[in-house]
Amino acid sequence: MALVVFLRGANVGGHRTFRPSVLAQQLKHLDAVNIGAAGTFVIRRPGTRAQLRSELARRLAFDTDIMICQGREIVRLVSECPFADEPARPDVVQFVSVLSKSPRSAPAMPISLPASGACLLKILGRDGRFVFGLYRRQMKAIGYLGTIDQLVGVPATTRNWNTITAIAKVLGARRA
Numbered sequence: 001m002a003l004v005v006f007l008r009g010a011n012v013g014g015h016r017t018f019r020p021s022v023l024a025q026q027l028k029h030l031d032a033v034n035i036g037a038a039g040t041f042v043i044r045r046p047g048t049r050a051q052l053r054s055e056l057a058r059r060l061a062f063d064t065d066i067m068i069c070q071g072r073e074i075v076r077l078v079s080e081c082p083f084a085d086e087p088a089r090p091d092v093v094q095f096v097s098v099l100s101k102s103p104r105s106a107p108a109m110p111i112s113l114p115a116s117g118a119c120l121l122k123i124l125g126r127d128g129r130f131v132f133g134l135y136r137r138q139m140k141a142i143g144y145l146g147t148i149d150q151l152v153g154v155p156a157t158t159r160n161w162n163t164i165t166a167i168a169k170v171l172g173a174r175r176a
Contacts, residue, residue, distance in 0.1 A: 002071035007039030
């Protein structure tokens with residue numbers, strides 16, 4: 001069963017930098033596939049989650065949250081099309097935040113931020129360890145993405161919906 005790894009806060013703003021292609025090469029024995037520069041990998045021969053987490057932590061030169069989920073969770077999420085009712089627009093980004101674990105409770109959704117004025121971030125819903133929504137292509141919106149952790153009560157890392165669908169394509173050729 002393939003696993004998907006999301007590194008939190010890697011290669012962002014010149015902090016916690018590393019070369020994902022080099023890490024994927026180092027994990028060749030696990031049949032690792034690098035999905036972009038943000039620290040997202042499909043591991044097609046992972047062993048146990050604990051072994052994978054330990055090996056990643058050992059190979060990275062910095063501490064970071066490592067979110068791991070089953071490939072079939074990503075395939076299921078993509079097949080459910082959470083953005084089907086939200087037409088793509090050039091000024092809006094569709095995103096998925098991967099939570100470190102399922103929260104005990106979460107606020108009622110949808111949530112629009114800020115609470116007044118023009119909406120910069122809209123959280124549409126949650127599906128297990130995934131929170132999905134939309135944000136405007138404005139610098140202020142990025143700051144609101146950081147509030148997802150506080151809203152749901154567990155660490156989260158965010159990826160563009162295009163990254164999530166790219167993961168599903170990599171997994172589609174093999175059983176997830």
